[in-house]
Amino acid sequence: MAKLSRGRLQNFRKQTLLHSEGGHTMMSTSYFYDSEHAPLIEKDYTLDSADKPLLEGLFTPETAAEYLSNLSEEEQKKLQAYKLEYEVTSSISTQAPIEMRDEWWAQLLMTGHSSSRRKNLLRFFQKKENAKLARAKKKVENEKKMEIHDAEKKIMMGDLLYNPIKRNTIHLKILRQTMVHQTDSKLAQSMIFGRPFVVDMSYEPYMGIKEKNSCVDQLLNGYGANRSRNEPSDLIFTNWIHDSFIFKKLNFIQKERSAYPTLMMKCTEQNYVDLFPKERLVYLSPHSPFELTHDDPDNIYIMGGYVDLGGGKQGQKPVSYAKAKQEKIRSCRLPLDKYCVWGTGVKSLTLNQVMNIMYEFIDTKDWSRAFEHVPRRKLQRDADLREHLYKKQQKMNRVNRRQFL
Structure with missing residues (x-):
């Protein structure tokens, strides 16, 4: 079997199709040789070309919505396949976010070229979602603590002395x-x-x-x-x-x-x-x-x-x-x-x-x-410093003895 070089492998395109069979939606993946875009010479894989997918992976909600609205027919099929894969992963595993945002779909479509890469991205999105939920939960807890603190302070100081805006201080707050x-x-x-x-x-x-x-x-x-x-x-x-x-x-x-x-x-x-x-x-x-x-x-x-x-x-x-x-x-x-x-x-x-x-x-x-x-x-x-200084002093003593000899 002939061994294909990296430049030759780029001529093979991955095609993902959705089709119905027996009332179920199936996903099939195949590879075909793209002769129209086959280069005459092997591609030089520089660092910039390898980094290009990650350079384009930084999306905001506005740019992600614009990117998803201008997808080609092939990219729309790929996005549907990724959504089906996400539903299957979220149903059988906990390593996926509860809700996918537009910028996450855009980043998944741009950089998720392999199944392992998509799994890592879903795991990363889940961590970001959990961190956001934890921050929201902590904010609610802090607000409850402040309400309890203000209520206790109001009872202790009375209605006349308590001022919730100035917090009873003579110092101005620096914003x-x-x-x-x-x-x-x-x-x-x-x-x-x-x-x-x-x-x-x-x-x-x-x-x-x-x-x-x-x-x-x-x-x-x-x-x-x-x-x-x-x-x-x-x-x-x-x-x-x-x-x-x-x-x-x-x-x-x-x-x-x-x-x-x-x-x-x-x-x-x-x-x-x-x-x-x-x-x-x-x-x-x-x-x-x-x-x-x-x-x-x-x-x-x-x-x-x-x-x-x-x-x-x-x-x-x-x-x-x-x-x-x-x-x-x-x-x-x-x-x-x-x-x-x-x-x-x-x-x-x-x-x-x-x-x-x-x-x-x-x-x-x-x-x-x-x-x-x-x-x-x-x-x-x-301890290491004392040992280092001791060895350094011993070395200097040996050098001095050699000079006298």
């Missing part, structure tokens, strides 16, 4: 929206007069879906840390790729979540070399031979927005250091060995941890306080 406006004005001022801090986003084509999702979460945590500072930095994302996965997910998070109603940061397609003079640029790289000892106010630090979850014990590749050498700009690494005694595992930090360390170092000029943002689980414990 959350007022705090958001104050923070946004502080960020807007930093975007004009603040010290730049650059994040290089040119590594997105080299990351997979897990790395991209992790990169978005870490960058949002770093943005939140910069937002809470007294004097925030001017956060600039250079080499920005529009209509990419990270761009779409940030827009999706901003619309769906109310934690960050406005993401006040600069995004540009230009390179940092075109925005700032090379003499001021300093690229932060863990593979650089130079150590960052002091902070120069004229320095503009660059951090690579690259997440490598598959580095393992072999360590990450020195891509940021190679890029700094290629562009002929300075590079340096954080003095981790001087101020931290690392425990077991790979000596690596996440993007938000590096941003927190640099924020603290820029504000206080003190590495000891800056490295307090390193998680304690990555450092050695007290």
Whole structure:
């Protein structure tokens, strides 16, 4: 039997049909060779083509309704088959949501190309539904607790002294929206007069879906840390790729979540070399031979927005250091060995941890306080630290004896 390559397998199309037999609706699946769309050469499966279904899987209720209303005849048949499969799964198993939303159907139709993938999606939708029901239940319980608390307070204080609006306090309540406006004005001022801090986003084509999702979460945590500072930095994302996965997910998070109603940061397609003079640029790289000892106010630090979850014990590749050498700009690494005694595992930090360390170092000029943002689980414990220092002292003594001999 001839072995088909990956490029040849794409010519076979999956066809799902519904037909009635003996009063029952049956679903049959068959494969046929699509000669009209058969390519002349084998398809090059790059990372972007593999990520395309997940890029299009971020739906809102409006976009999902529009997508489902413009389905082709073949896609409508596939959707009917998926609905029948969902009814069967929900009747014989508990790993399916009680009610499917339009955006879930659209995402299932877009990315559920295999039965295992559809089962995982249904299980994920069920978790989201359970979390929403749990939040609604907790909200009702909190409202009941507040009613009981107000009733007890009213009985204790009397009708004349009790005021349910002001809560019997002389202090004015600061609304959350007022705090958001104050923070946004502080960020807007930093975007004009603040010290730049650059994040290089040119590594997105080299990351997979897990790395991209992790990169978005870490960058949002770093943005939140910069937002809470007294004097925030001017956060600039250079080499920005529009209509990419990270761009779409940030827009999706901003619309769906109310934690960050406005993401006040600069995004540009230009390179940092075109925005700032090379003499001021300093690229932060863990593979650089130079150590960052002091902070120069004229320095503009660059951090690579690259997440490598598959580095393992072999360590990450020195891509940021190679890029700094290629562009002929300075590079340096954080003095981790001087101020931290690392425990077991790979000596690596996440993007938000590096941003927190640099924020603290820029504000206080003190590495000891800056490295307090390193998680304690990555450092050695007290007993291990004493053993490490003892072995280090023994090694230094042996070196000194050799010099005298």
